[in-house]
Amino acid sequence: VIALPTQEVDMIIAPIGVTMAREQVLDFTFAFFYDDSAVILKKPDPDESKWRTYIDIFRIEASTCALTLKSFVRESKAVCLSLLLLSTPGGQNLPYSGSGRIFISAWWLFCLVVAGTFGGNLIAVLTVSKDKPPFNTLAEMASQSDYTFGTLGNSMWTTLFETSPRPEFQAISRKMEGFYAADPTVYSYDPNVHLKRVKQGGYAYIADNGMFTNWLAYNCDLMILKEKFFPAKYAIGLPNNSAYTKLFSEQVVKVYESGLLQVWVKKWWPSRSFCAGSLVTEARTLNLKDVQSAFYLLGVGVIFAGTLLISEVTVPVMRSLIPASLLDIKVVPETIRKAISREDLSKKKNDSRLKSWM
Template identity: 35%
Template sequence: MTTTIAPNECSLPEGNYRYQEPLFNNVTGAAITLISVIVHLKWSSVCIVFDNDTEHEAMLLYQGLSDVGIFADVHSLQHMTSEMIDSLMDGKSSVFDETSLNCTILCRLESCLRYLEKPFDYGRKNMVRSSLLHKSKWLLGIFHDCDLSEMETNSSSDLDNVAVIQYPTSLLNKYQQNELNLEDSVRKVFKHMSVLNNSNPETLTEAAIEGLYDMDSDDLKDCAWLPIKTLMWHKTKRGLSTIGYIQLTGRLLFSKDIFPNEHFGFNNRKFIVSLLPWKPFIVHDIKTNNYTGFSIDLLQELAHELNFTYEITSPPDGQWGTETPNGSWTGLDVDIVAAPLTIQTDRERVIDFTYPYFYEPSVILMKKPDPNLTKWRTLIDPFSTTVLLCIFISLPISSLFLLFFEKYNPYYRKVEDRSKVTGLHHFSDSFWYMYGALLTQGGAHMADSSSGRTLLSFWWIFCIIMMATYSGNLIAFLTVTKEKLPFTDLSGLVAQDKYQWGIQGGAIFEQIFKTSEIPEYKKIWSGVVEYNKSDTRVLSYIGDEHIGKVLEGNYAFIVDKTFFDMTMIDNCELAMTLAEVLQLQYAMALPNNSPFTKIFTDEIISIHESGLLQIWRLRHWPKPGNCKESILKESNAITLIDVQSAFYLIGIGIFVASCSLCMEFCKHKYCKWREKIGKGKEKPQMIRHVSTTPKLDVHVSY
């Protein structure tokens, strides 16, 4: 039951209350009490709603608020429909400030209960209207003699900020005959505050407050106190709690905030939250139907700090949100989108994004090339082609310089017949010596001159460095597989014709590549459209279908890097390009022009500054570079295929040596043939010489 203090009882209510002087003296009625509360709340504008029985009080309230500098807009309950509220919220009235509403209602209890059911049917497609449940403040002047318990179970309990002053009709009738003209009272107030306005540039409302509270109360007729109650949560339900008292003369006592619920966030309101599984942000356990992940941790923290509950659902089309040819959008139509939704300009036209909570690069995912196909190059892989080429060029050039220093050095002038002696002054000997040094072996000859030794000493330093580097890299290449990808970026992808490519359908990649004017992006989208004719998996919104196609080979999947990190846990056959394709920003999304965007943004920034995002990332992300196969594997022995290039080298050596042997045989045969030809030309001359000599018969006697 509503408790009122008898008019002839001037004692104050029990409790620790703050006292406030009356706003108007000698002016009675509900309008005076409401003006006092409104001025105390420092509202700059108010919407006044009344029924047929309270029109007189509403007009007095309107006139009084106007005189103290508070804008008021007056409407009857019959005209204040949902459509009227929508039109006011479209900017046709200044009582709405950023979709917030300060409303005062004067009516009978039955009329008030019926009215509060009208404009607040919770339509999620009209987020602005539904936000009034949270952002509006309602000061109700209820004319009723009995208790107000019916308000606790009525739809008005859905409103967060409701304060009620009950006016017993019997009490109001007693004061009706003593009511004075409100305009005269306000004029008296301004006469008292005229000096104040000339010396202090305060606003009209602030000046009015001081002037009104300075008035004397000699004409005070009595001191009946009316309780001010507000809807607050108790243990089991929301109920009315007394937070202050007020007299019909405007004197105000209050112990708490008139609207304490505004400090309790969303007051346990339920939001519909939509999401799609996407590891590690959203992980769905089908058996238990539980959701975990990075974004779920963020959602739970927001629900705790902002005091709301939520119900999780998924979009029936399984899409993240893309624009269709007819201008509509697929995807999510709810209160909050907690999925890792990428911020994008086109999406900004239909939804509101909060502060981004995650920054993500995108990469090109493909199957690792078969390492056995390049194992034949193991011996030349430690050095790049440029290094090998420089080494092979340095060998003959250095051999020529050594030959020059040794052959034309004056140090060897005293050596006789030096050209007939083997040594570094011959190109073959200098070349093989330099080649032996390159293999850290050297040769049989050594330079005696200072210039030759200087050159050889620096050549040896060069050889030691090259061989040490080669040996270390060779060990690394034998133990770690070298992955040389066929392309490293989008330009390389579109330039080749061996690999097809695809993107996740219904996600941000489809929207970007479809609408972009960048030539490479256009080629990517043209390829996706072409490949989709023969295989619809290239535009599937299911990531696992793309992975299956990647593992089949010759297919590249453009996706965010986190997806690759999570997939690598179960499959070590995948590789990604180091070059980033796009920089993505993930954020939560709310309906377009949502009044809650700033509330969620401020809280996400606070969570970011607290370091919780980094803690959650360490919890859900795998360690860099780890996959189950590589962790479980033991060290593998070097197999024949790993060192096959060494055996190829032996074969090449045997072949070159055989060719060299053949050349030596040919040279030897050629020399013998030349020698034989030479002897054949000399023999006929000797025969002719002998034949022309006369024979002599010589007899020797003893």
């Protein structure tokens, strides 16, 4: 772009985007290509997050809301009681007031809906393969800290993020400046440098969607975010007030009207390869990694149960080892003296009953 105003070159025939800043120093022909901007990154390894399978079924706000509501209501003995609450006048586990029965029945219906939703989503997550990106929008990308991201240096995307009033664009610009201070390759002029970093993982690249479609034809481990932004148009660049701008524009229009552009696209544009599992959604066989969350939950329960068992066995033994003469010493805690006193009293009662029986 800089070489054209200085007359180092006569024209630019390349995928150069048309922007307001460039139109002040260049002339552009009729646009020959339109494309959206997008973000490409490597597919995350699904095995890295499978330990959170049971946690990630609901978003954090939904799980927090359900747990908060649960803390206000005591559990009943059976879920089927919810169907009888409106007709039963009360009982051991049922409130006697009509308002209480309505509230508890509504609570149990809520529990049934949540449990059914959780179970259905859990089945889908465990049995159906689906590529889930670490973030879905530019705003989420700007707020996360696991991935770095970059774009072509001194391009229309750097100008967009620097000058746009949108908060997420401003946040992306600030973060890329911080990334650039530590690693200048985030503003590399070579797309292959960005592609190499994307393949290594932990990096997202911002550019035009058409180039990414070309990359996906040869790389099944890459993915594009669904959110598209900044529709751009590409044209031939000429010096300002060039006499050839109209001539080249007329030829571009003829190419469009004749359908040659679509013919060239079909002939030369690489077709996207069909990766394994990309044609249809299929159920798959579960392995231990898929259900490892259940084993983690079991392990936590075993640890807590074992700790409680040790305390239940150890505390009575420790109490029995304390001499009775120490009960009157003030250094012995009051709770231990009371516990030992109760045990001695129960022993005396049992001895008296045994003697009376004999």
